């Protein structure tokens with residue numbers, strides 16, 4: 484037996500047959516030795532639904548535990564999908580980082596990692612790294628499309644949107660935009676991310692899988708409209724791919740937007756209490772006040788004004804209160820320029 488340190492194969496096991504007709508709802512067993520549990524595993528929910536021969540898609544939620552819309556939409560879809568009425572294969576994971584989902588946190592409480600920075604993962608690594616390796620090496624190679632449902636978590640609130648990366652190949656751009664238009668969130672944001680490469684979307688792109696993510700709410704609560712957009716969007720993708728009956732419901736349509744570079748981001752100049760002045764979707768201009776940084780412990784000190792650095796609409800608005808120097812306290816999107 485190879486030791487964990489030398490293995491290149493996944494250490495995660497399960498009882499699913501990804502090609503078996505019908506619906507299987509089960510768990511990935513991720514080994515997690517602990518005091519009092521030498522052979523303990525963490526059971527991460529997964530379902531696979533196989534209908535007649537056709538395309539294959541991966542729908543994920545709960546990559547971040549403080550983002551709830553995807554957890555609700557993906558688990559509900561897993562329960563209601565009928566293999567008799569399905570063409571192709573749907574793999575569903577409603578709470579990818581289950582320990583984070585149970586804790587309502589962004590970071591995994593087991594290894595203190597952000598799952599969405601761990602791809603392509605490591606079979607000999609920590610909980611998130613092992614799981615990321617399974618998603619990258621076992622699940623993504625099976626599918627043509629990946630939709631990873633996120634929201635803005637505890638720290639921010641997003642204008643309801645799908646998201647995609649800047650990719651080089653124009654035909655991939657066109658197909659990804661078409662996927663986003665059929666998912667049909669109010670906005671689709673092509674964005675430059677502060678920290679890319681380790682994300683689900685990046686991993687999907689490396690595997691040649693058509694991928695979008697979403698930002699469907701935030702402020703650490705369940706967005707009523709975000710859940711509605713997520714559920715309709717996942718159904719729409721299946722309809723667009725001809726996997727279930729019906730035409731995608733895309734009204735009133737999707738506006739393509741972009742965050743081209745770091746100018747779209749507003750960073751806190753120091754630690755403090757940030758008071759935002761605008762809501763997601765609001766139109767703003769470069770030089771306009773984004774908010775004030777307050778210093779409650781030095782109450783005689785005047786709050787520091789913080790300005791936007793580009794024109795556009797607010798994609799992400801902050802709401803967490805306390806911020807550290809270098810935290811993002813706003814992201815501005817602009818109409819897509821191609």
Ligand SMILES: [Zn+2]
Nearest residue numbers: 547550633634
């Ligand atoms: Zn997220």
